[in-house]
Amino acid sequence: xxxxxxxxxxxxxxxxxxxxxxxxxxxxxxxxxxxxxxxxxxxxxxxxxxxxxxxxxxxxxxxxxxxxxxxxxxxxxxxxxxxxxxxxxxxxxxxxxxxxxxxxxxxxxxxxxxxxxxxxxxxxxxxxxxxxxxxxxxxxxxxxxxxxxxxxxxxxxxxxxxxxxxxxxxxxxxxxxxxxxxxxxxxxxxxxxxxxxxxxxxxxxxxxxxxxxxxxxxxxxxxxxxxxxxxxxxxxxxxxxxxxxxxxxxxxxxxxxxxxxxxxxxxxxxxxxxxxxxxxxxxxxxxxxxxxxxxxxxxxxxxxxxxxxxxxxxxxxxxxxxxxxxxxxxxxxxxxxxxxxxxxxxxxxxxxxxxxxxxxxxxxxxxxxxxxxxxxxxxxxxxxxxxxxxxxxxxxxxxxxxxxxxxxxxxxxxxxxxxxxxxxxxxxxxxxxxxxxxxxxxxxxxxx
Amino acid sequence: xxxxxxxxxxxxxxxxxxxxxxxxxxxxxxxxxxxxxxxxxxxxxxxxxxxxxxxxxxxxxxxxxxxxxxxxxxxxxxxxxxxxxxxxxxxxxxxxxxxxxxxxxxxxxxxxxxxxxxxxxxxxxxxxxxxxxxxxxxxxxxxxxxxxxxxxxxxxxxxxxxxxxxxxxxxxxxxxxxxxxxxxxxxxxxxxxxxxxxxxxxxxxxxxxxxxxxxxxxxxxxxxxxxxxxxxxxxxxxxxxxxxxxxxxxxxxxxxxxxxxxxxxxxxxxxxxxxxxxxxxxxxxxxxxxxxxxxxxxxxxxxxxxxxxxxxxxxxxxxxxxxxxxxxxxxxxxxxxxxxxxxxxxxxxxxxxxxxxxxxxxxxxxxxxxxxxxxxxxxxxxxxxxxxxxxxxxxxxxxxxxxxxxxxxxxxxxxxxxxxxxxxxxxxxxxxxxxxxxxxxxxxxxxx
Numbered sequence: 001x002x003x004x005x006x007x008x009x010x011x012x013x014x015x016x017x018x019x020x021x022x023x024x025x026x027x028x029x030x031x032x033x034x035x036x037x038x039x040x041x042x043x044x045x046x047x048x049x050x051x052x053x054x055x056x057x058x059x060x061x062x063x064x065x066x067x068x069x070x071x072x073x074x075x076x077x078x079x080x081x082x083x084x085x086x087x088x089x090x091x092x093x094x095x096x097x098x099x100x101x102x103x104x105x106x107x108x109x110x111x112x113x114x115x116x117x118x119x120x121x122x123x124x125x126x127x128x129x130x131x132x133x134x135x136x137x138x139x140x141x142x143x144x145x146x147x148x149x150x151x152x153x154x155x156x157x158x159x160x161x162x163x164x165x166x167x168x169x170x171x172x173x174x175x176x177x178x179x180x181x182x183x184x185x186x187x188x189x190x191x192x193x194x195x196x197x198x199x200x201x202x203x204x205x206x207x208x209x210x211x212x213x214x215x216x217x218x219x220x221x222x223x224x225x226x227x228x229x230x231x232x233x234x235x236x237x238x239x240x241x242x243x244x245x246x247x248x249x250x251x252x253x254x255x256x257x258x259x260x261x262x263x264x265x266x267x268x269x270x271x272x273x274x275x276x277x278x279x280x281x282x283x284x285x286x287x288x289x290x291x292x293x294x295x296x297x298x299x300x301x302x303x304x305x306x307x308x309x310x311x312x313x314x315x316x317x318x319x320x321x322x323x324x325x326x327x328x329x330x331x332x333x334x335x336x337x338x339x340x341x342x343x344x345x346x347x348x349x350x351x352x353x354x355x356x357x358x359x360x361x362x363x364x365x366x367x368x369x370x371x372x373x374x375x376x377x378x379x380x381x382x383x384x385x386x387x388x389x390x391x392x393x394x395x396x397x398x399x400x401x402x403x404x405x406x407x408x409x410x411x412x413x414x415x416x417x418x419x420x421x422x423x424x425x426x427x428x429x430x431x432x433x434x435x436x437x438x439x440x441x442x443x444x445x446x447x448x
Numbered sequence: 449x450x451x452x453x454x455x456x457x458x459x460x461x462x463x464x465x466x467x468x469x470x471x472x473x474x475x476x477x478x479x480x481x482x483x484x485x486x487x488x489x490x491x492x493x494x495x496x497x498x499x500x501x502x503x504x505x506x507x508x509x510x511x512x513x514x515x516x517x518x519x520x521x522x523x524x525x526x527x528x529x530x531x532x533x534x535x536x537x538x539x540x541x542x543x544x545x546x547x548x549x550x551x552x553x554x555x556x557x558x559x560x561x562x563x564x565x566x567x568x569x570x571x572x573x574x575x576x577x578x579x580x581x582x583x584x585x586x587x588x589x590x591x592x593x594x595x596x597x598x599x600x601x602x603x604x605x606x607x608x609x610x611x612x613x614x615x616x617x618x619x620x621x622x623x624x625x626x627x628x629x630x631x632x633x634x635x636x637x638x639x640x641x642x643x644x645x646x647x648x649x650x651x652x653x654x655x656x657x658x659x660x661x662x663x664x665x666x667x668x669x670x671x672x673x674x675x676x677x678x679x680x681x682x683x684x685x686x687x688x689x690x691x692x693x694x695x696x697x698x699x700x701x702x703x704x705x706x707x708x709x710x711x712x713x714x715x716x717x718x719x720x721x722x723x724x725x726x727x728x729x730x731x732x733x734x735x736x737x738x739x740x741x742x743x744x745x746x747x748x749x750x751x752x753x754x755x756x757x758x759x760x761x762x763x764x765x766x767x768x769x770x771x772x773x774x775x776x777x778x779x780x781x782x783x784x785x786x787x788x789x790x791x792x793x794x795x796x797x798x799x800x801x802x803x804x805x806x807x808x809x810x811x812x813x814x815x816x817x818x819x820x821x822x823x824x825x826x827x828x829x830x831x832x833x834x835x836x837x838x839x840x841x842x843x844x845x846x847x848x849x850x851x852x853x854x855x856x857x858x859x860x861x862x863x864x865x866x867x868x869x870x871x872x873x874x875x876x877x878x879x880x881x882x883x884x885x886x887x888x889x890x891x892x893x894x895x896x
Contacts, residue, residue, distance in 0.1 A: 325870070327873040362509070397874075
């Protein structure tokens with residue numbers, strides 16, 4: 001194969017796929033190809049759910065039908081080089097493809113902490129690879145003591161899932177005072193921890209892992225206080241780092257944290273090359289400072305900007321709001337924007353309002369479950385900075401409503417009187433509606 | 449009792465209660481009393497659910513604990529007069545209460561069409577009264593053929609509920625070409641009808657009721673084509689009219705449709721008297737023309753404005769967006785803003801975008817169900833005018849996200865790139881997220 005396409009996208013996960021679809025929508029006359037290394041692409045956010053709910057990596061795949069539907073070609077191949085002068089990419093097998101516009105969406109790779117013993121057998125990271133994850137699944141099935149290093153979102157989701165219908169002793173080891181702490185303020189973190197604890201997951205916080213011990217195979221984890229916890233499987237889930245090897249080698253400029261530098265239009269230092277997703281640099285919507293956040297939803301958002309701007313600037317990136325959700329059993333936890341702590345750390349003078357109500361009315365309707373919402377506003381301007389919630393699964397969309405309000409810089413007063421729709425089986429009553437009331441409580445504070 | 453309060457609220461349903469709570473929040477130093485005629489207040493939107501899901505009106509009550517919590521006094525009594533010169537209200541039992549500020553939240557009463565025979569025994573309307581509704585429940589239990597006149601939201605919810613776990617033959621008679629037509633564009637109406645039909649409810653559309661027939665008791669309904677349908681119970685659910693008797697008698701100005709006239713601040717023609725909810729006049733957020741819409745959620749929104757403005761204008765009413773949802777079984781149907789038809793009727797040049805995806809990712813996650821979203825934008829400005837959805841129950845909050853976008857006059861381009869959060873168990877994938885994709889399809893049209 002030696003070919004030429006108008007638009008070449010490297011990477012076929014959330015960002016690459018969305019960028020390709022968006023460029024197809026904006027530039028229907030252009031030829032578009034995705035070059036990706038995976039035969040089958042995993043749904044990134046679904047990976048933890050392979051281990052309890054889905055029971056197989058093959059149930060967690062991005063369907064390729066969407067490529068055909070959008071007239072996007074596909075080449076499975078490992079891109080090894082980008083030649084920016086000849087505007088050509090090259091794969092490991094020697095395929096060379098010429099591009100007019102290139103989108104780099106190479107994602108991220110698991111971060112491995114500098115812990116001695118992390119190379120031992122039965123120590124896993126979260127590689128987005130079907131065979132690797134199937135192997136991990138087989139190992140989880142046959143293990144009796146599992147340690148998960150890192151109590152962030154992914155670590156906690158893995159703990160919850162691996163614990164389902166399985167006779168296994170799971171321990172999460174977290175360095176910070178509580179799990180999920182990068183995501184939520186302490187109260188909600190504790191409630192999240194409690195759900196997992198009730199399900200029998202052990203949680204050790206304020207604990208640094210000093211070494212992974214064992215002969216050839218892992219036998220346990222040694223904490224910095226000297227304590228050793230037994231394990232026949234260890235999963236490291238401490239986050240990811242941008243996958244920027246080929247970009248870097250091609251001479252494309254990287255940022256100070258090693259991500260691909262992009263401007264407001266998702267354009268790299270080469271005007272014909274765009275980047276989006278985990279591999280590219282992000283700034284905060286609020287502070288415009290660099291942001292470490294990596295989420296499939298951010299990746300898709302950036303892809304919708306990159307894909308639209310290939311031949312003309314149609315959209316601009318205002319930075320990462322940061323919206324994410326998880327669920328443990330029937331309980332959703334979600335956040336949008338700044339946490340209370342982050343807001344304070346960034347010098348905001350803040351006011352919070354809280355409201356809790358059942359997600360049905362009356363609360364005795366089937367499926368009725370409380371949903372608690374905390375909204376954070378700036379004193380003075382009254383503009384929303386963030387929101388957190390815990391409770392019923394309807395919170396999964398409610399957090400997106402909060403995100404829309406953040407995008408539009410809505411004030412507490414406007415959020416208290418925005419017109420929501422309600423229904424007995426679907427939402428809180430209009431009297432008790434959480435967003436209105438949390439905003440109203442903040443208005444009360446703001447008026448002081 | 450002969451007393452004086454700073455703030456007197458007439459009516460203890462959604463609007464009255466919310467207005468009282470809001471005035472308490474804004475004016476903590478003021479004394480607040482609700483005067484209402486009902487011993488127990490029904491949750492208005494929950495009324496249809498008494499007939500299948502809840503099984504008793506007593507399970508559908510607004511808890512009075514909220515009054516005590518907010519330091520709001522309560523008098524149960526039927527207000528018969530407002531004397532605006534002495535700033536006093538009077539109840540049937542002769543209680544006189546002096547007010548500094550008065551909020552009228554007297555709601556609505558069922559509209560009864562001028563059909564001969566509507567006075568017959570076993571013909572019911574939807575009176576918000578516990579005993580009346582218990583009596584209706586008893587009658588439903590012992591009936592074999594029920595006709596519901598009116599296939600709007602309430603009629604359809606009643607049909608769905610009365611049909612649950614009960615050996616009864618239910619027929620909905622609707623004047624328009626399909627049920628739910630005032631709420632949705634035709635495609636979604638048909639899907640809604642189909643759910644009820646599958647459950648065994650009969651639906652007759654394009655049918656005008658000419659008479660309710662029978663001797664003393666109802667025996668059937670005669671349609672204008674001469675056909676008679678057998679019935680031992682008839683429920684009229686064609687809507688409500690504002691309850692404005694005492695306001696009118698006191699000299700407060702009414703609007704041309706008989707509702708209490710209010711300004712942007714929910715103030716009536718008397719500067720110390722405010723009104724909110726079904727009893728007061730509404731205008732459209734879009735056209736600023738009079739709106740007939742009556743919803744508990746609108747009532748609460750107006751109450752939050754009225755309660756805040758009693759002593760100072762803190763908030764303004766921009767008019768009715770119109771956001772509502774219903775659910776038949778596991779399927780939610782919802783709308784915010786203008787329908788396609790309404791937008792066209794009001795002279796808008798519109799573009800629609802549609803997207804459908806499961807509410808989980810992968811779709812095989814438990815509870816995975818499709819959710820279809822239609823967004824309507826104005827050509828040229830690209831501003832959102834409305835949205836409709838049908839599918840998973842997460843739509844109940846997603847419609848509120850659409851409403852927030854309407855409030856903020858977001859454009860299709862901004863909605864396509866707004867940052868949402870996603871999670872396998874809670875939402876569509878970020879690639880397929882319905883709001884982004886429906887907006888993106890509209891962007892494609894808008895660019896033409």
